[in-house]
Every structure is written in C-alpha cells, then in structure tokens.
Amino acid sequence: MTTYEYQVVPAPRKAKAPRKVKGPEAKFATTLTDVINEMAADGWEYQRAETLPCDERQGFTGRTTKYHSVLVFRRAVSTAPAPEEAIETPALSAVAAAPVVAAPAAISEPVLEPQLTRAEEGPAPEGFLQGDDTVEAEAEDEQKRDESA
Numbered sequence: 001m002t003t004y005e006y007q008v009v010p011a012p013r014k015a016k017a018p019r020k021v022k023g024p025e026a027k028f029a030t031t032l033t034d035v036i037n038e039m040a041a042d043g044w045e046y047q048r049a050e051t052l053p054c055d056e057r058q059g060f061t062g063r064t065t066k067y068h069s070v071l072v073f074r075r076a077v078s079t080a081p082a083p084e085e086a087i088e089t090p091a092l093s094a095v096a097a098a099p100v101v102a103a104p105a106a107i108s109e110p111v112l113e114p115q116l117t118r119a120e121e122g123p124a125p126e127g128f129l130q131g132d133d134t135v136e137a138e139a140e141d142e143q144k145r146d147e148s149a
Contacts, residue, residue: 004074009035011049011069035071044073 012035015027036046051069058064 002079003077005077006047007039007044007073007075008050008070009039009073011035011071013069032071039071039073043075045075047072047074 012028012031015024015031016034017027018030021027021030039046049069049071051067053065054068055063056066
C-alpha cells in the first residue's frame with residue numbers, strides 16, 4: 001500500500017512576462033507550468049487546483065470571507081505490500097502459527113505504600129535516632145558522662 005504526503009502552495013496571482021509568449025492567457029499558463037515543473041523536480045506530483053474560502057479580519061471587529069486559489073501536490077512516502085500481497089516464508093508462518101499467550105492485565109492505578117505516623121512507627125532500634133529523639137539522646141549522653149565522672 002502506498003502512503004502519500006501532500007503539499008499545498010498558493011497559486012500564482014500574477015503572470016510572469018517571458019518575451020516569446022504573447023497574450024495574458026499564454027503568459028499565465030507559462031507561469032503555472034513553471035510552478036508545476038519546479039515542484040515535479042522535487043518529486044511532487046500535481047493533483048489539482050482548488051479555490052477555498054478563508055475568513056479574514058477586516059478592521060478591528062469585522063470579518064470577511066476571501067477566496068484563495070491553491071495548487072495541490074502529492075508524493076509517495078513509502079510503499080509497503082498489502083496483507084494479501086505479502087509473501088509468506090516458512091519462518092514467518094511458524095511464528096504466525098504459534099499460540100498467542102495473553103499478557104497479564106496492567107494495573108491501572110499505582111500501588112501506594114501506607115504512610116506511617118509517628119505513633120505507628122514504634123521505638124527505633126538501638127543506636128538509631130528518629131526525628132526529635134536527637135535532643136533526648138544528647139541529654140542522656142550528658143547524664144551518663146556526669147555519672148561516670
């Protein structure tokens with residue numbers, strides 16, 4: 001299946017004036033031909049010309065509808081074979097024939113760990129200090145030093 005990308009360019013409003021071309025219609029046709037050939041050199045294929053409405057501001061609060069002429073081009077981005085056009089190889093058919101195992105359902109919400117409060121924490125193991133225990137531990141250390149001295 002072929003995938004395309006599109007490009008839209010404004011159509012020329014004013015015809016160029018080459019010396020050998022006579023008449024306004026011929027000059028405008030030559031100008032269009034030049035634009036189409038420039039795009040084709042970059043790989044773009046001409047599709048069609050469109051005239052489309054566009055709401056534009058007029059003054060501070062007014063709006064008007066103007067019509068703009070544009071040229072539509074496309075080019076192929078990638079060409080991948082359609083599923084019915086795909087060629088099966090023995091290695092691919094063995095993989096395709098393998099049973100499909102369903103993956104476990106994903107957990108929609110993250111698991112939150114309970115937040116412990118000060119009363120639920122309990123005493124700290126020996127040698128570890130918790131939060132405000134630092135002041136109490138320093139006081140106990142001073143008492144022990146005073147008693148031993």
